[in-house]
Amino acid sequence: MRAFHRNSSYIPWIARFLSHMLASSRSEELEDKLRSTETCRLFMAPSTIPNAGIGVFTAVDMQEGGSLGYPDLAIPVTDLDWHNGGSRQGGDYHWLWKDYDWLSSVIGDLSFEAEEVVACIPGIGAMPNCHFRLSNVKESWTRYDTAGLHRSKDPGVGAFTGYHGREGIATKDLKEGSELFVDYGEHWFTLREKELGLVPVAESYVDAELVLEKFHSLGLHGKGEVAMSELWDLIKSFPYKSRALSALPNLYEAANRAIEVGIKETELESSIRSVEWLHKYGKCLDNLRPGNSTIVGAGRGAFATRFIREGNVVAPAPLVHIPYKEQLLIFGELESQFTPEGFTIRNTSDVRGKQLLLNYCFGHSKSTLLLCPYGSGTAFINHNRQVPNVKIVWSDERRAMIHNSTWLTKSVDFLEDQLSPGLEFDFVAIRDIEPGDEVFLDYGVEWDNSWSAHLKNWKPVENANNYEDASQLNCLDKVSCQGMPALRTYEEQLEKPYSDQLAIYCYFNYWDGREMIWNDELDDWREPSGENQLKYPCNILMRNAGRLYNVDLTVPLYDDDGFHVSDIIVEVKDVPQWGIQFINRQYSSDLFLRNAFRHEMMIPDSIFPESWMNLS
Numbered sequence: 001m002r003a004f005h006r007n008s009s010y011i012p013w014i015a016r017f018l019s020h021m022l023a024s025s026r027s028e029e030l031e032d033k034l035r036s037t038e039t040c041r042l043f044m045a046p047s048t049i050p051n052a053g054i055g056v057f058t059a060v061d062m063q064e065g066g067s068l069g070y071p072d073l074a075i076p077v078t079d080l081d082w083h084n085g086g087s088r089q090g091g092d093y094h095w096l097w098k099d100y101d102w103l104s105s106v107i108g109d110l111s112f113e114a115e116e117v118v119a120c121i122p123g124i125g126a127m128p129n130c131h132f133r134l135s136n137v138k139e140s141w142t143r144y145d146t147a148g149l150h151r152s153k154d155p156g157v158g159a160f161t162g163y164h165g166r167e168g169i170a171t172k173d174l175k176e177g178s179e180l181f182v183d184y185g186e187h188w189f190t191l192r193e194k195e196l197g198l199v200p201v202a203e204s205y206v207d208a209e210l211v212l213e214k215f216h217s218l219g220l221h222g223k224g225e226v227a228m229s230e231l232w233d234l235i236k237s238f239p240y241k242s243r244a245l246s247a248l249p250n251l252y253e254a255a256n257r258a259i260e261v262g263i264k265e266t267e268l269e270s271s272i273r274s275v276e277w278l279h280k281y282g283k284c285l286d287n288l289r290p291g292n293s294t295i296v297g298a299g300r301g302a303f304a305t306r307f308i309r310e311g312n313v314v315a316p317a318p319l320v321h322i323p324y325k326e327q328l329l330i331f332g333e334l335e336s337q338f339t340p341e342g343f344t345i346r347n348t349s350d351v352r353g354k355q356l357l358l359n360y361c362f363g364h365s366k367s368t369l370l371l372c373p374y375g376s377g378t379a380f381i382n383h384n385r386q387v388p389n390v391k392i393v394w395s396d397e398r399r400a401m402i403h404n405s406t407w408l409t410k411s412v413d414f415l416e417d418q419l420s421p422g423l424e425f426d427f428v429a430i431r432d433i434e435p436g437d438e439v440f441l442d443y444g445v446e447w448d449n450s451w452s453a454h455l456k457n458w459k460p461v462e463n464a465n466n467y468e469d470a471s472q473l474n475c476l477d478k479v480s481c482q483g484m485p486a487l488r489t490y491e492e493q494l495e496k497p498y499s500d501q502l503a504i505y506c507y508f509n510y511w512d513g514r515e516m517i518w519n520d521e522l523d524d525w526r527e528p529s530g531e532n533q534l535k536y537p538c539n540i541l542m543r544n545a546g547r548l549y550n551v552d553l554t555v556p557l558y559d560d561d562g563f564h565v566s567d568i569i570v571e572v573k574d575v576p577q578w579g580i581q582f583i584n585r586q587y588s589s590d591l592f593l594r595n596a597f598r599h600e601m602m603i604p605d606s607i608f609p610e611s612w613m614n615l616s
């Protein structure tokens with residue numbers, strides 16, 4: 001009280017100052033809100049699964065079928081083992097992306113690009129955790145196109161991925177605050193038992209419920225809560241671990257609740273965070289949406305979905321580290337030499353190019369290290385040296401999910417030994433960004449010089465004028481097919497063939513997962529973006545009225561061990577045009593152009609640690 005009086009002469013000044021501060025922060029806040037199209041709907045925040053690192057959460061109620069965030073792109077990585085001395089070459093290397101990349105066959109047509117293809121998909125494709133019982137997100141098929149570029153005239157061709165449109169879709173109604181879970185497949189966990197322990201899979205919960213039921217029916221409740229709680233601790237600490245034991249709640253209180261409502265319900269309850277909590281501890285994941293870049297020839301770009309004030313985080317970007325960038329080199333073959341198993345052998349003195357992934361990673365001229373962001377939407381951010389509106393900074397550890405600043409003092413060899421990501425950038429606004437603005441980063445002077453040299457020296461490859469990319473001929477639904485030329489039948493193609501590098505595939509309605517069933521009366525042509533999509537090589541036999549075609553499918557048959565034993569030909573009638581798709585044959589698309597631009601984005605000297613400078 002006395003102190004108050006003593007300092008009373010300052011009160012008018014302090015009050016004025018405080019009220020000014022409050023007024024200005026209030027008006028900024030209000031202004032931000034007014035200029036925002038909406039508040040954040042998707043957050044990255046610590047997972048509700050203990051020790052599972054990053055989680056992704058919806059901050060709004062979401063109905064089954066609703067889109068979670070914005071679609072992301074998929075970067076094909078081809079024949080990585082072959083080029084990098086993987087098992088076939090008798091060597092070994094650490095590829096951290098393996099915990100994040102996807103088997104290409106579940107992504108889209110990129111499985112046709114090469115013999116072995118994996119897809120690196122940032123955002124929803126890489127961040128959400130897996131919980132078999134609570135799976136609530138599925139991811140759509142990617143779409144493919146060259147963003148209007150053609151190898152006969154555009155130097156940017158092959159320098160960005162054609163695969164995009166991979167979207168997270170809610171598979172059930174979700175309450176605001178729910179953590180998103182995708183299904184990685186049980187195999188993912190059984191392969192990683194050493195690192196992750198016995199993570200419960202679907203059937204573990206059946207066993208766990210039985211244990212819980214028995215525990216409940218012991219009838220020991222009369223002995224008091226303390227005894228029951230001790231018994232529960234004993235069960236949970238039982239030294240013979242199993243997936244079922246891991247599926248049981250950790251705490252006695254949670255076990256009690258699970259007896260009441262079931263394990264699933266308790267897990268569901270604890271997988272929801274409050275929206276306030278997400279705002280406090282999370283980072284917004286849907287400030288960026290993809291669109292066609294305003295830079296001609298640059299492919300797609302990232303656009304702000306809402307107002308972002310200078311200094312604020314536009315998007316967080318956890319980083320996958322690749323300690324030695326030679327892992328992204330692509331080699332030619334040794335002529336007429338084969339491994340005992342009959343595989344071709346790479347010629348290490350014939351470097352043919354670099355994986356496209358390089359263009360989506362950051363590096364430094366004095367280091368072999370690459371850091372590849374898997375934030376949502378950040379992979380779309382294009383380069384602009386004149387008017388960038390974002391920069392990269394190391395995440396502030398107090399708000400970061402995985403950033404470990406001690407790694408900045410360690411060597412590249414140390415990073416090679418780190419088997420999970422531990423670094424994180426934030427893309428931060430360096431000026432106010434309005435909704436709809438394209439977001440640009442300055443990729444650095446080396447990138448800029450290299451791009452200028454590319455523009456100066458670029459010449460189209462031989463026969464580029466005759467190249468017809470599959471995406472030029474494909475239409476994806478009834479409406480878009482209306483504007484397309486009719487497809488040529490097999491006989492018409494004898495007169496006027498399609499380009500050699502194109503193959504024709506047809507969708508096929510199937511069911512079961514084990515047994516192929518076909519029924520040409522079924523009118524169930526899979527949506528190109530749908531799940532369970534299968535397509536087989538086909539011949540167009542006849543064009544019917546209404547852009548429907550009769551086709552011959554070549555359907556492979558497999559034995560019980562999954563080996564391809566033979567093919568059968570199945571005739572299917574009245575396939576709609578969008579059920580017939582052109583595919584670029586292996587190694588023929590723009591991805592493999594020898595003259596395609598490849599360069600990593602540069603990490604500024606000001607934030608690049610000296611301890612990582614292992615090149616002179």
Ligand SMILES: C[S@@+](CC[C@H](N)C(=O)[O-])C[C@H]1O[C@@H](n2cnc3c(N)ncnc32)[C@H](O)[C@@H]1O
Nearest residue numbers: 159160161298299300359360379380381382383
């Ligand atoms: C991180 S990706 C950016 C997203 C990319 N535009 C896409 O469609 O996927 C980097 C690549 O985008 C393209 N790019 C970025 N900025 C560009 C610019 N200013 N001019 C031309 N191409 C650019 C180049 O192909 C580059 O290798």
